[in-house]
Amino acid sequence: MKAVVYEAFSTPPRIMTVPDPTPEAHGVVVKVMATGVCRSDWHGWVGHDADIQLPHVPGHELAGIVEAVGKNVTTWKIGDRVTVPFVGGCGACPECHSGNHQVCDRQFQPGFTHWGSFAQYVALHQADINLVRLPDTLDFATAASLGCRFVTSFRAVVDQGKTSAGQWVAVHGCGGVGLSAIMIANAVGANVVAIDISDEKLALARALGAVATVNAAQTPQVAEAVIEITRGGAHVSLDALGHPATCFNSISNLRKRGKHVQVGLMLGDHSAPAIPMSRVIAQELEILGSHGMQAHRYDAMMAMIRSGKLAPEKLIGKTITLEQSIDALMSMDKFEVAGVTVVTEF
Numbered sequence: 001m002k003a004v005v006y007e008a009f010s011t012p013p014r015i016m017t018v019p020d021p022t023p024e025a026h027g028v029v030v031k032v033m034a035t036g037v038c039r040s041d042w043h044g045w046v047g048h049d050a051d052i053q054l055p056h057v058p059g060h061e062l063a064g065i066v067e068a069v070g071k072n073v074t075t076w077k078i079g080d081r082v083t084v085p086f087v088g089g090c091g092a093c094p095e096c097h098s099g100n101h102q103v104c105d106r107q108f109q110p111g112f113t114h115w116g117s118f119a120q121y122v123a124l125h126q127a128d129i130n131l132v133r134l135p136d137t138l139d140f141a142t143a144a145s146l147g148c149r150f151v152t153s154f155r156a157v158v159d160q161g162k163t164s165a166g167q168w169v170a171v172h173g174c175g176g177v178g179l180s181a182i183m184i185a186n187a188v189g190a191n192v193v194a195i196d197i198s199d200e201k202l203a204l205a206r207a208l209g210a211v212a213t214v215n216a217a218q219t220p221q222v223a224e225a226v227i228e229i230t231r232g233g234a235h236v237s238l239d240a241l242g243h244p245a246t247c248f249n250s251i252s253n254l255r256k257r258g259k260h261v262q263v264g265l266m267l268g269d270h271s272a273p274a275i276p277m278s279r280v281i282a283q284e285l286e287i288l289g290s291h292g293m294q295a296h297r298y299d300a301m302m303a304m305i306r307s308g309k310l311a312p313e314k315l316i317g318k319t320i321t322l323e324q325s326i327d328a329l330m331s332m333d334k335f336e337v338a339g340v341t342v343v344t345e346f
């Protein structure tokens with residue numbers, strides 16, 4: 001099969017012909033129909049992820065058609081349309097037994113722990129636990145855009161933030177994660193303040209339901225601006241970028257007993273950011289993470305997509321070929337593109 005392969009970190013990946021994958025007894029092989037290009041792929045490519053062994057095929061936001069099925073798989077058959085969350089569970093550890101596959105002790109992550117979906121085919125483990133069936137009405141490009149940024153945002157807003165109607169939600173960073181969070185928070189009835197340094201992205205944030213925006217490049221005191229807009233601070237605030245400055249602002253703009261959810265990854269030089277801890281204590285703030293979402297929680301999100309309350313297709317920026325994915329991957333740290341880029345031609 002054709003795949004995007006890198007043999008060293010931070011050196012240009014190449015299109016190569018590699019052996020077709022075969023399914024594990026508990027797994028399947030999926031013909032990739034669409035795969036998103038994500039900042040996590042960039043982090044992996046520059047060497048921020050200790051799970052990656054070289055040579056490596058990136059790609060974790062995928063949707064496709066089951067091509068081959070392992071002998072122990074009971075739920076899936078050839079031809080099924082499927083997607084997966086970017087973290088797959090083992091099904092046997094205490095976290096999986098408690099239903100929290102997103103923090104499994106032995107995670108399967110395509111594009112990180114194993115070869116990913118920047119390829120014509122991808123092997124997926126523990127298929128009965130980790131695969132999600134796609135409604136016929138959901139196209140592959142949109143489905144591919146769900147598995148990482150959208151589900152992580154859904155979990156951040158709904159399950160971790162426990163956001164409810166009428167609350168104020170601040171979203172710092174309006175890339176794929178932030179725009180997803182804005183759409184989801186708006187759908188559950190919250191008032192959203194979007195923060196970014198790009199007017200173009202803030203316009204998109206408004207179109208997706210943000211009721212107020214703050215351009216952080218033109219606002220010296222971002223947290224104070226959000227507190228002013230929300231008349232006392234956000235109930236829930238997300239760092240959707242993953243940067244010490246947005247993390248600090250997100251915690252600082254909370255109202256008392258508010259919840260900060262860290263969604264954007266903090267890796268490399270940014271892995272130990274400053275936290276306004278005196279404020280966390282005095283105001284009884286909560287600091288939470290969001291790390292994907294279990295396959296069994298997709299039902300709630302899919303129901304909101306089917307009903308039209310969530311429209312993830314609006315987050316798709318442009319569709320590209322596998323060849324073009326190499327440049328898209330290498331420039332993913334530059335934040336130039338609005339919306340999510342998806343590979344749809346292999």
Ligand SMILES: [Zn+2]
Pocket residue numbers: 089090091092093094095096097101104105106
């Ligand atoms: Zn597990």
Ligand SMILES: [Zn+2]
Pocket residue numbers: 038039040041060061086148149
């Ligand atoms: Zn991703």
